[in-house]
Amino acid sequence: MDLEAIPGVGAKTAERLAHLDDAERALREGDVAALARAPGVTEGQAARIARGAIRERHGDGSRFLRTDRARELYDDALSLLRERAVTDYAKRRLETFYPSASRSRIEEVRAFVARATERDPDPAVLDALAGVAPLTDPAGLRVRERCLATGDAEAYARAERQFPELSVELVEDAADLAELARGYSTVIALDEGFAGLDLPGDVRVLPDAGERIDEVLPERLLAFFAENRERLLAAADVHEAAGLDSPCGLDALRDGLSRIEADGTVRGDEELGRLQDAVSDVDAAVSTGESVANDRLREAIQTRDVTIEGADLLSLVEQGARVDALLDRELADEFDEAVAAAREHVVDALRLRDHADLAERAFPDDPTFPVRSDDEAVARLRTDLAAARDRRAAALKADLAADLAALRAPVEDLVRDALELDVELAVARFARDFDCTLPAFGGRGFEIEGGRSPLLDVPFEDVEAIDYGVDGVALLSGVNSGGKTSTIDLVGLTVVLAQMGLPVPAERVRLERFDALHYQAKSQGTLDAGAFESTLREFGGLVTDEGNRLVLVDELESITEPGASAKIIAGILESLDEQGATAVFVSHLAGEIREATGFDVQVDGIEAVGLVDGELEVNRSPVKGRLARSTPELIVEKLATAEEDAFYDRLLGKFAE
Template sequence: MEFEAIPGVGEKTAEALSQLDDAERALADGDVAALARAPGLTEGRAAAIARGAIRRRHDDDGDFLATDRAREVYRDVLSLLRERTVTAYAEKRLETFYPTASASRIEEVRAFAEAAVERDPDPAVLDALDGVASLEPAAGIRVRERCLATADAERYAAAKEAFPELSVEVVEDARGLSELARSYATVVALDEAFAGVDVEGDVRVRPDAADHPDEIVPERVLAFFAQNRERIRAAADVHEAAGLDAPCDLDHLRDALSRLDDDGTIVGDEELDRLTNAVDDVDAAVSTAESVANDHLRDAIRERDVTIEGTDFLSLVEQGARVDSLLSRELEDQYADAVATAREHLVESLSLRPEEADVATRVFSDDPSFPVDYDEELLSRLRAELKAGRDRRAVRLKRELAADLSALRDPVGEMVSDALELDVELAVSRFARDFDCSFPTFVADGGAATTDGGARDGDGGARGDGAGGGFAVEAGRSPLLDVPFEAADPVDYAVSGVTLLSGVNSGGKTSTLDLVALVVVLAQMGLPVPADRVELERFSELHYYAKSQGTLDAGAFESTLRDFRELVDGESNRLVLVDELESITEPGASAKIIAGILEALDDQSATAVFVSHLASEIREAAGFDVAVDGIEAVGLADGELVVNRSPVKDHLARSTPELIVEKLAGEDGSGFYDRLLEKF
């Protein structure tokens, strides 16, 4: 794939994507987690790249949301969906869903969403999802007890690049290997020429090291699993709670993870623990054994009947007098017992094996001396042998566990990705359940209804207003209102062609436009909509103009007219929603301007809803029969309007002042209010 052909992808990003093993698959699936594993890519940037790749695949120009207000509605939709996610990944992944005119993209997301709404948002699953996140690569690994060795300069350079975790040393012969083996627990020779060389220490000849990095540096695998352990465990919990088929044996996975500490070291092996404790305790154990021997010998001397008093003997000894001959002659057995006690304490306190105890017993000499002292050189040898044993054991266990976990790496990646994708599905499911959603039906002008973004040839396609194209919403409720969703009044509304929407102040005209925009945005994202039933054509663009705040100055007014000039020159199957355009200038001029815009939209067979208080004036100024719908107030109760929120077709709604005058006329018999009422 030519990555730079994706909108927004330059040379540097293309290079980062090329380092992924499955970049093309990730781009095709919108897999934000996989894309974010490319060097330097955040999940947010990965989501933008995935969105660009999707648009390119579906030949989508990305111009569906044509105005600021339309884009605001889309952002509101995303916010509602994001509020129902658990993971940060799902929040970013939802950004790959967007409204489009592409039938293939709508159908693609529709298939995903239809499966998603069947998911049960079980609280146990949501709780488990709380610990899931995208897997992160391990970094900053440094192994100091192992090195690579080679006599070849090119092989040296390649090894430095392939194994940054290890030291790479240049050696000329077996003597060089032997010297390295005294400094490192393990030496990996990269040259075939070293095969069969007999040197002391753990030296391994591996010309194929570059092909088996996990065997040479098992810490890579261990660090990755240690760093991501809790995320992996949470993903396993999600699979069990949701009843998903896991791509690996979860019990085996958990057992392998239990053998790994947070820092990537091996835990749970008794022999390794024994050696580790021995290395940590050897100095203290020797010091204690020395004290035990001297205490034993002191007690023996005090109790011994010799030629001089014991206390005088001690005084002489402590002043540095030679006592080997005296000890040999008078206290040979007692000295032997003291040394034996020291050796026994050392062996037992360090839990040494017989082969290790041989060096330990020689730390304390058989030659009589007082105070009893240990041999520093032999102690160093004991310490070195214990360390070497510990390191060899640790490396072997690391290799074994790394081999086990390495085989699980791809299944674990799949398992975590599946858990994260489940969160995306559950967000859609929760949205559909929270807002009583249904899937819309797309109807082409003059074509039959389809459930996806396209159309089929044929007659009709039942429309709420009896015409092809446009939209029809039954029992739609907007979750964007400042009232609880359950308290929102359901709205029925259907429009085909160009229509004026009239009604009282605070009657719900703007809310109706918001509902229509919301339904269309969701439908053309491929998602369910908050209504009992929706039919609509697949619009090419959504133009939504919010109410202007006050009369515009000359420059802003001119700019607004230029916007509408471009609007009426566009494609025919657009949806145009405009809220009280008359506020841009004087009412008389506004009516004429709006009438002219409606005429142009009617000529191109667009679907448009203009909210206006000037419906009568606009209709008079228009050169065609403009449809007028009305949100009717049915009366006043306790000073509040009682409104039928569903617009009435072909009905010019009465204004709020008319309703108030009518109320006053019924309460007052003077005739004054009756005369005012006749003016309406």
């Protein structure tokens, strides 16, 4: 795949994406999490890249949202969806859905929606999803008790790339390897020429180390599982709660995770625990051993009568004898017993097995008082115990890594499936919360039955359903606060959702597959000459565009004087009608515009059926072919009915002229 062919992907971004193991799959499936694992790519960028890949795959170069208000409706639709997603991933993934003129893209999403709306948003599933997030690769891992060794410069460079967690050493001969073995618990030689040598310490020859990463460096795999433990357990819970087919054995996964400590070490091994304790307790055990020996020897000296004949004493003095010589001659057995007790204490305290001989060397046989340990022998004991600990830990890690290696790829799918389920459930919840249906494409214009806008500032269940359809150019009239703007908002939102491939909040919708949506929002006050000219230029570009467009305009007359506005709007409507566009213009000047228009323009009205306690009572569904009465007319009518006064009758008559 030519990554730079994707809209929005330049040379630098393509280079970053090339670091991914399977960038093509991630782009094909819109896997935002996988794309965000590329170096230097944020989740927001990943969503845009995925959206660009979708466009490229469908040959979709359309720019459907042509105005700020049209883009605001898309943002509103996206917010409604994102609010129903649990995971941050799903919120980002939903950004890959966009309104399109591409038939294949719309149908692709509609197929997704058909699957999604069959899902049950079970609270147990939603609770489990709260703990799911994209898997991460642990950073900063460093293994110091093991190293790689080679005499080849190319092998050295390759090993540094493959194993950044390990030290890689250049060696010339077996002597260099032996020297490394004194400083590392394990040395892994990469050169075949070192095979068969009898070297001290744990030296292994693995020329194919690069193909046995989990064996050479099990810490990498274990750190991955340790860091992602909670996410994996949550994803497993999601699969069980939702009844999804799991790509791996969940019991085996949970068992493997239960054997890993938070730092990636293996838990629950008695022998490893013994060695860890022994290394930690060497100094304390030796110190206590010294006390045991000295206490026994002191007691023996205090309780024993030692008789030395004068000639013997004179001989010892002449020979320069010290107390050690006296001990050796008179208390040899007692000294041996004291030292044996010291050695026994160290062996017992450290629970030594294979290293008991080193504990014996820690206390020399030469008589002395007080008894002191041999520092060099104690250091050797500590070093050997640490090496044994590290080898045991490495062996346990290798065994566990071997068990978990088969789960490494499946758990990626496990988490991805759980995250994608959240995307599906967000769509399902949206469809349920707003009583949505999939629209039908065909014919000209649009037709909405039982549509209710979720954008209104009232509970959705209190929103009054409306019916409205237009198959050409229409003017929408109505009283103030009667719902004209909310009606075209509903039309715009319905079209945006439909052309995203998503369900719409209505009982039934049929619409043309539009190439673009132009929505001109209501202007705030009369524009000055420059802004007025700019607005006219926008409409000049709109009416010269090609393709079937939906044009929604809210009270364009507010841009200038009413008389001029009516003429301008009439001219715009004539151009749109000639092009076969679908358009709805909301206006309080519908009557004046109709008179100025050179064709029989449709005028629809949102009718107020009366005033109740000073509040308008409105039929929210526009009535086709009827110019709605204004609020002032309704008030005058009420007064003319209630008051027997010719003045009000005269005013009412003016509305009929």
